[in-house]
Amino acid sequence: MSKAVIQAGWADAPHLDEETKSDLASSYPPHERDARMYGKPVLGSGAVFPVDLETIKCTPFTIAPHWPQIVGMDFGWRHPSAASRLAWDRDNDIVYVTACYRASEQTPVLFAAAIKPWGTWIPVAWPHDGLQHDKGSGIQLKEQYAAQGLNMLPDHATHAPADGQDEGQGGYGLEAGIMDMLDRMHTGRLKVFANLEQWFEEARLYHRDEKGLIVKMKDDILSSTRIGIMSLRHAITKPAPRTNGPRFNHQARRGGY
Numbered sequence: 001m002s003k004a005v006i007q008a009g010w011a012d013a014p015h016l017d018e019e020t021k022s023d024l025a026s027s028y029p030p031h032e033r034d035a036r037m038y039g040k041p042v043l044g045s046g047a048v049f050p051v052d053l054e055t056i057k058c059t060p061f062t063i064a065p066h067w068p069q070i071v072g073m074d075f076g077w078r079h080p081s082a083a084s085r086l087a088w089d090r091d092n093d094i095v096y097v098t099a100c101y102r103a104s105e106q107t108p109v110l111f112a113a114a115i116k117p118w119g120t121w122i123p124v125a126w127p128h129d130g131l132q133h134d135k136g137s138g139i140q141l142k143e144q145y146a147a148q149g150l151n152m153l154p155d156h157a158t159h160a161p162a163d164g165q166d167e168g169q170g171g172y173g174l175e176a177g178i179m180d181m182l183d184r185m186h187t188g189r190l191k192v193f194a195n196l197e198q199w200f201e202e203a204r205l206y207h208r209d210e211k212g213l214i215v216k217m218k219d220d221i222l223s224s225t226r227i228g229i230m231s232l233r234h235a236i237t238k239p240a241p242r243t244n245g246p247r248f249n250h251q252a253r254r255g256g257y
Helices: 018-027 030-038 108-118 141-146 174-186 197-205 220-230
Strands: 069-074 081-089 094-103 123-125 190-193
Touching (some): 069 220, 081 108, 174 190
Parallel strands (some): 094 190
């Protein structure tokens, strides 16, 4: 016997008038509204991002040339590798997720080819497991991606160091990165282009188990976004094209204040 799953929402319930829908919506926590109103699935004992995801969506637009950009990457194989492209409005401290990519069982050659059109000048932040050596070649994972033309940062991603600490001493704790993202969502300082459905799919399903621990499944794009946000201080603006005239310093401006 064949089976089918039909997703239905309030738009498919003609007996609900607009006033009733409004009253019902206001009675639910923001992070439950997609599931209640549109039938979109959620999992677990609690959402990692208990916010109305509609509030962080924005219409795609052309990024201002003076905004620094960075790519966050999360390595994988059977579970997907993923990358997120971020643009940073420094004046208002708003991070925009402008593109994302996710794929399973892709070699560095194929994965790099997919994201290089974003701009090979953009620095790529990567997690500490990029220091692992491939068993066959003995080459570090991050070096394999660098060999394919990606602008990999020299060191793995860490949180910004506190006053008095050296670069790299900020750590790379998961919860600290999640809290930073959540704080940005609540304060309107993290926006995601509305066409990035894979990003929102992961955010809706991202949850904690009964012990309150984050379930690290189907979070690849979110992880790449978190890694990029951790490394915002290394974001740069697009370098000016070289000319044949007098030599100028065309070094790109980094994103740190």
